[in-house]
Amino acid sequence: MTIQIGDKIPHATLNTLKDGVQAVDTDEMFAGKKVVLFAVPGAFTPTCSAKHLPGYAEKFGEFEKRGIEVACLSVNDAFVMDAWAKSQNVPEGVQMLADGNGAFTQALGLELDATAFGMGLRAKRFALYAEDGVVKQLHIEAPGEFKVSSAQYVLEHLA
Numbered sequence: 343m344t345i346q347i348g349d350k351i352p353h354a355t356l357n358t359l360k361d362g363v364q365a366v367d368t369d370e371m372f373a374g375k376k377v378v379l380f381a382v383p384g385a386f387t388p389t390c391s392a393k394h395l396p397g398y399a400e401k402f403g404e405f406e407k408r409g410i411e412v413a414c415l416s417v418n419d420a421f422v423m424d425a426w427a428k429s430q431n432v433p434e435g436v437q438m439l440a441d442g443n444g445a446f447t448q449a450l451g452l453e454l455d456a457t458a459f460g461m462g463l464r465a466k467r468f469a470l471y472a473e474d475g476v477v478k479q480l481h482i483e484a485p486g487e488f489k490v491s492s493a494q495y496v497l498e499h500l501a
Contacts, residue, residue, distance in 0.1 A: 344451035344482075351475045354446035356415070356439040359424035366439060368446065371413070372475035378405060379439075379472070380491055381415040381447070381465035383454060385426035389488050390416075394467065395430050401493035402433045408500065410471070413437035417444040417453075417464045441465065452482065469496050 345352070356366040371377065380398060382390035398405075398412055405412050414436060416423060423438040432438065447453045447465040454466045469491035471479040479499060481490035489495065 345470075345477060345480065347477050347480055349477050351472055351477065352446070352449035354441075354449055356441055356446055357420040358437060358439055359420040363420045366437070369475070371437075372472055374474055376408070376410040377413060377472050378410055378469060378496055379413045379415055380469040380493075380496075381452065381467065383416075383456060383464045383467060384461060385416050385418045385422050386429075389467075391426070391430065393488055394491070395426070395432065397493040398436060399430060399432045401497060402436055404497055405493075406435060410500075411435070411437070413439050415439045415441055415446070415465060417441050417447055417462075467491050471496060471500065 351368055351372050354368045357363050358366050382394050384390060395414060402412055418440055419442050420440040423440045427438045441447050444453055444463045452466045452468055454464045456462060456464045467483040467488065469481045470477050483491050
């Protein structure tokens, strides 16, 4: 079942690359914080690289001014996420999170079966805003679209 507004973010362990692969506990990541988590079907893919990640990199300061942390999620490994961040000049404060086996994505109910494209299980393109681990906004894209999960759209819909 897909996570809904008012639901608690499920517990999972994600990975990031900082002095080696580091575990990121979702309970700790969201506890007592405001967080925008956006997900992409794949690092280095066209829309993700041309629009989605660059939009959040560009608007990072606006989220930061509001006390909101920004995290990017993909069903990729931490090394790919780190290389992608470097290639896109992503600001230091944007967390690049790897959900290597897609367990967190599946726990959210936001998995995408991209086997027809040779990509296996991936995350749907989405953005969610959570406060203290509770989802306050959820924006899931229709297949092939990029509108409601953009940084600009999320910023416009924050209270």
